Amino acid sequence: MQPSFEERSVWVQLFSVILVLGGYLVASARLMRAGITEIAPFVPLFSVAVVLLVVLLGVGHAVAAAMGKPEKTDERDRLIGWRAESSTSWLLATGVVGAIAAILLRGEPVWVAHILLASLFVSEVAKLVVQLVLYRRGV
C-alpha cells in the first residue's frame, strides 16, 4: 500500500534534515577543527543551509503531493507524532544541558551554538525515524 501523505512528508523531512543540517554540521566541524572560533564565518554557511532546507522541503512536499492526493492529518498521524516526540525529546534536553555546561566552563559561543544545533539535529532525526517505524510497525 502506498504510504500516506503524512508518511511521505516524514521521509522528505528526514532526507532534507540529514542532507542539509547534517552537511552544515560536517562543514562546521571542519571549520572548528581548523581553529576558527568566531561565530561570523559560520553565519553565511548557516544562512545558505536554512535557505536550502526550505527549498528542499518545498520541492520534496510538492513531489510527495504529486504522488497521490494528500489526505488530511488524522488521529493516527497525531498519535504517531506525539509518541515520536515524547520518546526523543530527551535528546534535545541533553543538548541544552550540554550547552549550559559549555557556558559554565566558559566555552566559546561557537561551541555552545553548535552543541545546541547538533542536539536539535539528532533529536529531529531520531523523531522522524521513530515516526517511520511507528507508521510501518503500527502503534
Add this chain to the structure above:
Amino acid sequence: MAHPGQDPSTGIRNHIRRLRFEAGEMTQQRLAEAVGVSRQTLNAIEGGKYSPSLEVAFKIARAFGRPLEAVFEFSEVAGD
C-alpha cells in the same frame, strides 16, 4: 497468536473486513472517507495495527449501520 484484525497489544479485534464484504465489497477508501480518516489509517485499523479512538470506532460502526460491538470486540490480553 493474534487473529487477523486483532491488535495484539490491546486485545481489540475487529470485523471490518467481513463487514465491508457484506456491504457489497465497500472499498477501504469509501469507508475511510465516511469515517474521516486516511485510507492508510483505515487499513491499519482493519489489520489490527492501530486501535482507533472511541469517536472513530463509533463512526465506523455507524458507516455499517451496526452497533459498536458488532464491529469491535475485546478479549483479555494474556498477562493482563
